[in-house]
Amino acid sequence: MPIDAAKALAAEPRSGQITWDHKDVQLYHLGIGAGRPATDPDELRYTLESRLHVLPSFATVAGNGAPGVISGLSMPGIEVDLARVLHGGQLLTVHRPIPAEGTATATNRIAAVYDKVKAAILVLRTEVADADGPLWTNDAQIFLRGEGGFGGDRGPSTRLEPPAGEPDRTVERAVREDQALLYRLCGDWNPLHADPEFAKLAGFDRPILHGLCTYGITLKAVVDTLLDGDVTRVRSYVTRFAGVVYPGETLRIRMWRTPGAIRVAVSAVRGTDDAPVLADTVVEHS
Template sequence: MPIDAAKALAAEPRIGEISWSHKDVQLYHLGIGAGVPATDPDELRYTLESGLHVLPSFATVAGAGSPGVIGGLSMPGVDVDLAHVLHGGQSLTLYRPLPAECTAASTTSRIAAVHDKGKAAVLVMRTDVADADGPLWTGDAQIYVRGEGGWGGDRGPSLRREAPAGPPDRTVERPIREDQALLYRLSGDRNPLHADPGFAKRAGFERPVLHGLCTYGMTLKAVVDTLLDGDVTRVRGYTTRFAGVVYPGETLRIRMWRGGDSGDGGADGDSDGDGGEVRVAVSTVERGDAPVLADTVVAHS
């Protein structure tokens, strides 16, 4: 079996160091569609180096996306075909706002879990990042490997949640440029699935697909801009399950529900209390609202 669960779980954590500049942050923001309209003050906070705000999902590409999904596939006990790999889900826990520049942050990465889903295996790649001032974030990438399950291992927890009740509080649509994946991949994820038509067909897709983490970033930006007053520092955590693919040129439909308060404030999740959450569902307009992101939650102050 190409995945040796015991070996993967017992492997020593990988310690590394990453850095980033405001240019990396700006490139990431452009890669998730920021900057339209180019002179809009609400967009300039993502694209202009003076007073640059850092969307927390930048954590998924900081240091050129290392270690991320590809890093998980190079861990001891893991030897799989990249064409059988999908990014199944992603979560982030934020400990404080991300700086626009960082000369040295330490990364500690390990396989935190290996789940047997029958027809597939799911690896959970956990990365903790800290700088000189302390912890910055913890990220979990759920790596779905087709054809590698069935060894009788633990199935792991279900990531599915009950659908939000009632109509969404807000619905927005976000167009995806034809070259969005080509721009986004410059932030570090060079998987040919997102650029090479031949590779995409071998992986079972009609053409290259958009990075799931690009949709992840576009969605968080929509939530921050729409329900969190544009304040990136209010985001405490962000989790999603990748439920379907997106093709460049399509349009995302992002539905948002204000969730219950997680502290002492009001039940609508606004900033009056200690914290709340926004539930989100994302689909593609052109394919009959085909689901893209599911079980998606943004925790906020």
């Protein structure tokens, strides 16, 4: 049986050291579209090392974050065809502001296995801490097509009620033609995002943008628009990946403040046809 949930959940966590510096942070920020206009003071805090602030979603690539997912898929009890793997959602919890350079220990484990009958969902948890304590926790929800039906827990529903009323703010972000080529330098070398022939084999007209790139673009829009550009106010950020974006398209990002709460509900759609890209998305903040 491809999925042995008990074995996977009982597996020993895997730990390793990760490091990053200001160049990694700057590259990530450029990879999600920062620096336009290049001399704008609000953009220089993302691109100039003497003013650098770290957008919390950098945590998804710090130390070339992709190996955490690959490590999880090779855990005991998990034997899957990578062609059946989809990134279904992401939850980032920030324990304190991320420094522009650092060395930390990343610990990966399978936190949950859910049986959706026609598919399985793995929750791959990465906990990162440095000498001063916890920095962040990443939960990647990995959707495994055709791997369900093993009699396990179906898990909680992640669907949220759509926000009511008109959004408080709506912004558009143009995605550069070369955005995926730049973003993949952060560590995700999947040819789906660069090779037209590979993309066609996967069922797409052309290479698509990384879901985590859209994730970063959207968080930056929320921080810049509703949080006064203060990256340290972000406490958590959750989303479900609902569709794809092609480089060269435009993202339309809608934001709803939740009355009486420190959270922002967000939706991201393609500007061309309003097709959902990110759904069930919430940014919690101070």
